Amino acid sequence: MSITQQNETLRVISERHAVKKYDSSAALPAEHLEAILTAASQAPSAWNLQHWKFLVIEDAADKQTLLPIAYNQQQVVDSSVTIAVLGDLEANRNTVIYDQAVDAGFLAAEIRDALVGQINGAYANPQVARDAAILNSSLAAQNIMLAAKALGYDTCAMGGFSAPQLVEKFNIPERYIPVMLITVGTAKEPARPSGRLPLSEVVVKGSF
Ligand SMILES: Cc1cc2nc3c(=O)[nH]c(=O)nc-3n(C[C@H](O)[C@H](O)[C@H](O)COP(=O)(O)O)c2cc1C
Structure with a gap:
């Protein structure tokens, strides 16, 4: 048995594929959706700014609104929910997260203030803010797909x-940039097989 098959996390990663045909009668219990979104929010992020917002689209009427926006890709209707992963262009406002650490005595207030100054300086450049929003929210997106797979769903x-x-x-404020949609549901048909480039083509050891 390979290491991937023996290890639960590696097996889930290897078994995740893009499923496009869903059982439209299958529900995603709220508890499972919450576990998936919690996993999303546990993704790492630069400066722990948590550059994401998750718009959950699950009502039948909202799915119909989404259908033409998603160029009529039927999976947004047949899956249980679609999660729109949004990147936060003003993630520098999330430095309030450091206040907990200051209050708990883990972080000196002066260090927090210096960090906040550095972050606000970096975010004065809109390209930095945009790149960070897309980069970091994409990590949360991957957690959504892996958590869903671990719970027996497909995405x-x-x-x-x-x-x-x-x-x-969907009245998304200017602060957020849409990064990707993720359908989550119960597969009706397996994903089409997808190949991968061999490691010999994608890995460079040491230096180019
Ligand atoms: C950022 C991104 C955008 C994608 N967009 C679409 C899409 O609009 N429609 C679709 O059916 N699949 C989409 N896919 C799924 C890819 O086609 C799929 O992940 C890829 O072919 C590899 O297949 P696998 O995920 O089944 O291994 C997208 C995947 C990513 C990561």
């Missing part, structure tokens, strides 16, 4: 949607 990450229309129809 499909989707970049095929109109971001401006999503923003308009």
Whole structure:
């Protein structure tokens, strides 16, 4: 048995694939959705700024609104929920997270203040803010897919949607940038097989 098959985490990673056909009658219990979203929020992020917001689209009417925005990809209707992963363009406002550490005595107030100054300096550059929003929220997105798979569900990450229309129809504030949609549900048909480039083509050891 390979290491991947023996290890639960590696097995879940290896078994996750993009499922596009879902059982439309299958529900995703609230407890499972919460566990999946909790896993998402446990992703690492630069400066622990947690550059994400998760818009959960689960009502039948909202799914119908989403369908044309997602270029009529039927999986947004047939899956149990679609999670729109949004990146936070103003994640520097999340430095309030450090206050807990200061209150608990883990972080000196002066260090917190210096950090906040550094972060606000970096975020004065909109490109930095945008790159960080996409980079960090993508890590949360992967956690959604792996947590769902670990609980027996399937997912499909989707970049095929109109971001401006999503923003308009779902009243997404300017602060957030749509990064990807993720359908979560119960597979009706397995994913189409997908290959991977061999490690010999994607790994460089030491230096190019
Ligand atoms: C950022 C991103 C955007 C994607 N967009 C779509 C999409 O719009 N529609 C779709 O059916 N699949 C989409 N996919 C799924 C990919 O096609 C799929 O992950 C890839 O072919 C590898 O297959 P696997 O995930 O089954 O291993 C997307 C995946 C990612 C990561």
